[in-house]
Amino acid sequence: MTVGRGASILLVDDDEAFRQRLSRAFGDRGFDVRQAADYDTAIATARSESPEYAVVDLKMPGRSGLELARDLLAIDATTRVVILTGYASVATTAWAMQLGVAWYLPKPADADDILAALARTAPGGPGLADPPPEPAAPTLERAKWEHIQRVLLDCDGSVSEAARRLGLHRRSLQRMLGKLPPSK
Secondary structure: OOOOOOOOEEEEEEEEEEHHHHHHHHHHOOOOOEOOOOHHHHHHHHHOOOOOEEHHHHOOOOOOOHHHHHHHHOOOOOOEEEEEOOOHHHHHHHHHHOOOEEEEEOOOOOOOHHHHHHHHOOOOOHHHHHHHHOOOOOOOHHHHHHHHHHHHHHOOOOOHHHHHHHOOHHHHHHHHOOHHHHHH
8 A cells, every 4th residue: 555646634733834834745745635723623524524644743732632543543443643742752652552543753753754654554565564673671761761651641641640659759750751761
């Protein structure tokens, strides 16, 4: 399966300039582009005519991009969803993959990055021809970081509650979260 000409794509991002730029880029590549700035508009658009592809921002006012991805896939399980975020974490990536999201890309991403992700995950696409490499065992520091991210997600982002559950002082947890995640 190739990704491209004539396919419908829904672009959902509250940043209008970014959304317009992506819209032009996908339009120039022959896509039938639809846009939405929020959850409600995106769901209404998908219900009227389900897109083949959806590019969804993780952080938007109101409901999150993960909730939107879940509901888009409930409307049509064949919609291929890519999540874009400037706030990547192991916990949100894992949650997105559990929902059935095709790919999770950090911002800034352009149309070529998104198309490459969709092509890698398409049935029969180049990403599926090669078996995935065996993942290396995470370091102790990486495992600790991932555990903290999972607890933080369980606490809906509340640092105070996560610190209480982890048995840490809130400021200590804030310092840990301010550091880059350890390499794998």
